[in-house]
Amino acid sequence: MDQPECGGFGDVPVAKRRRCVEPAGAAAGIPEDIVEQILLRLPVKSILRFRSVSKSWRAMVADRRFVRLQLHHSTTATRRRPPSMLLLSDWRIPQERMGTICFFRYPGHGVVADLAYEMTWSSTVAAADENDAADWDAADDGDDTADWDTDDDGDADDNLDDAVDGDADDDWDINNGAIGLGRPVHCNGLVLLSSMENSSMMLVCNPATKEIAELPACTSDYFGVQAVGFYAEQSTGKTKVVHCFIRHCDETYTDYSVGCEVLSLGSPAWRPVADPPYLVMNRASPCILGGIYWIASLPSPPTGSCTTPGILRFDVCSEEFTSFPSPPFMERQKIRDVYGTLTELAGKLCYVHAPADDKVELWTASAAANDEGGGGPRWSLHCTVVLPHSFDTIFPFTYDYQGGIFFNVDCAMIYRYNIERGVVERVVDMLEEMTYFISSRYKLYRRDGEWRHHTIQYSESLLSVQAN
Structure with a gap:
């Protein structure tokens, strides 16, 4: 899926330079602009390793301009290639690996x-030193199996269990898919994870550079949940x-107070902004075209009973x-009957509406302030998908270059809707079917317990989880 609002950099031109890099073995004499173009086409893991070739290569990779170019290349390349996605797996046994989340690459087939x-x-996650990010190989996809098996007994799972402090991890769980809480949010290669049990805790992670940081504590929510948006400022690129x-x-949603705050990555504290006019529900x-969207309960007190759903737009x-126009079917609903989800689909705002146990409708809007010809954004039915069975939760998470939409169903199944043929x-x-490899020689052994899997569209980047 394209995410134009999260790019923040636009088309970044490549400077025409012919200065040669300093001699470094086989790399000696290669013009710097050629080196740059080669590095931009490599996976982030390889880029970080090539920093050791020479001082000039290290400086090039660290340069903010190169980071922007790499992000631009990564996001545009996904439009022409098979989907790039991550599976986030979490084991729901308190005694086993509590507080561990695994990011797996999956090619979509x-x-x-x-x-x-x-x-x-x-209890507190220290952010990695960005200069040492490439050295975090414990979760690599190579053959560094010693990092997974400190007991040398051949059981790679032992080290996964030993690495967890179970007493400090009760606050974390990203997998309550049944009510849509804790869904990870992706922006420019960074993944935002929010707590379900402690509404003041969040983590941000870059799976490609293996950086992780705990954000400053945010304001606690009355119900103990979090309503979050993740975006990059268009003019500066700051996340x-x-x-x-x-x-x-x-209990009636008629007497309430709602607040809002913003945090720039790397800042020591949240900054309060204007309160939302209505009760935020999802x-x-x-974040699409400069706005973040929430389902809300209308109207605000004391004008009447808060029983009607609507949509709010936060201008970044x-x-x-x-207020933002609602899909036509929302006008006939009560707020307690709303089980929809807002997401992004091919650069448009998408409302995921499930009118039946086995059916989902995708409604899209331009998410622009004014469409050409005036009148503001309008909703239209993009497609109707009927699954072969009933479901509790369904979430479209990526749109591939062949015109297919991938769905995560009940945090367990992946389906693809072929738009051209109209089939699922x-x-x-x-x-039950997926094999999860922790290295080229070891696969993740499943024990009894409840697994849930979140899925996100993903583009690798060099952005830091600190200020960027």
């Missing part, structure tokens, strides 16, 4: 997923998190909320 990064934490929270709310929200430039294709059962 077959039954094999390779480990990209394993993330564990204690920011916006957080809506409920100060208090009664959690992880997309002005940092103010405005079963891709893989992530619980």
